[in-house]
Amino acid sequence: MTDQIADTGNIQTTGDATPAPTAALFGAEIAGAEQQAADGQAPADAQADAGITEADAAAEGVKPNGAPESYDFKAPEGVVFDDAVIGEFSTVAKELGLSQDAAQKIVERLTPKLAERTAHAQAEAVTKYRAELVSQVKADKEIGGDKLNEKLAVADKALSAFGTPELRTLLNTSGLGDHPEIIRAFYRAGVAISEDKFVPGGTKPSKAEQSAASRLYG
Numbered sequence: 001m002t003d004q005i006a007d008t009g010n011i012q013t014t015g016d017a018t019p020a021p022t023a024a025l026f027g028a029e030i031a032g033a034e035q036q037a038a039d040g041q042a043p044a045d046a047q048a049d050a051g052i053t054e055a056d057a058a059a060e061g062v063k064p065n066g067a068p069e070s071y072d073f074k075a076p077e078g079v080v081f082d083d084a085v086i087g088e089f090s091t092v093a094k095e096l097g098l099s100q101d102a103a104q105k106i107v108e109r110l111t112p113k114l115a116e117r118t119a120h121a122q123a124e125a126v127t128k129y130r131a132e133l134v135s136q137v138k139a140d141k142e143i144g145g146d147k148l149n150e151k152l153a154v155a156d157k158a159l160s161a162f163g164t165p166e167l168r169t170l171l172n173t174s175g176l177g178d179h180p181e182i183i184r185a186f187y188r189a190g191v192a193i194s195e196d197k198f199v200p201g202g203t204k205p206s207k208a209e210q211s212a213a214s215r216l217y218g
Contacts, residue, residue, distance in 0.1 A: 066102075067094040073107050079115060126175065133178040140180050143187050155183050158190035 071090045075081050086107075093103040138144045143151050159168060171177030 066097040066099045068100050071100060071103055073104060076108065076111055079111055130175045130178050133175070133180065137178065137180045137183055140184070143180065143184050151187050152183070154190035154194065155186035156190075158186040158193060161193060162189065 071093060073081065073086060073090075089107070090103075093106070098106070138148060143155070159171075168177075171182065176182050
């Protein structure tokens, strides 16, 4: 827990906060594909030069403009396509008359760049979010203030007492260890175990302890 908020109060991100790559956008890159299609040879002309008749194209499930009835895009390894986005791209590809191979090449070229851009944006968002959490902890009336480091030490004591190494790793890598409510819970637990008093066997409880027990249990 103190791994996230150091003595200086600066955030220290731990673990790999970069999400798995995903082809979630095509956006402005589609316009580039349109421009490339406009600059190159028309699909119908290329088809005629190759000696492909409309009957041949129909037999292969390809429209006269070069586009198939439907596209079957293969996602690169480790990438999951967004159905809505890939559907929109299919519509644009069909309007441009792109063949299956041509459209697949565009997908293969754009996917890594888009995944990299998305991952970078998500990493920046996570860093900003964790910095905001640290600011909230510092300003918190119960766990922040001048004695922040002391209170974090108390919370860390409770985490060590009740948590596991796996829980600590989870808190560090997910950013939950920076959340004020998580720190507050462990801080209160740390205070509670610090105030607990062990009564040896044969020792008579004090009057205050007897009164508390009477109220609770009769």
